[in-house]
Amino acid sequence: MNWIKVLPENELPLNDRKVVKVEQRNILLVHHNNQIYALENSCPHMKLPLKKGKITDDGAIVCPFHRSAFDLATGNPTEWITFPPGINKLMGMVSKEKSVPVFPTRVEEGNIWVGLQ
């Protein structure tokens, strides 16, 4: 595991989010429920950015475009293309559910670190 320092901890207060560029990847950091999550800022459906997605009570981020939702900790989909209504009947047949890559994080010496393979 290659740990990379990405941001001073105080630049990501609770309930905030930020995109950082790490080795050609856009990584979305989310500070939610006293945890810092790191996931690729790209919805696996159409590669559109997840940054503005709403966070659900059970800790998933909802893609603002067609409302697939992904668990912040695992990246696994909890919903797949639910908007506009009825679309998943159509799209579900041609677009298989996919996960968002997630990365481990840690805070050390006042900085946030992300682990890449």
Ligand code: FES
């Ligand atoms: S781009 Fe995210 S659900 Fe379609």
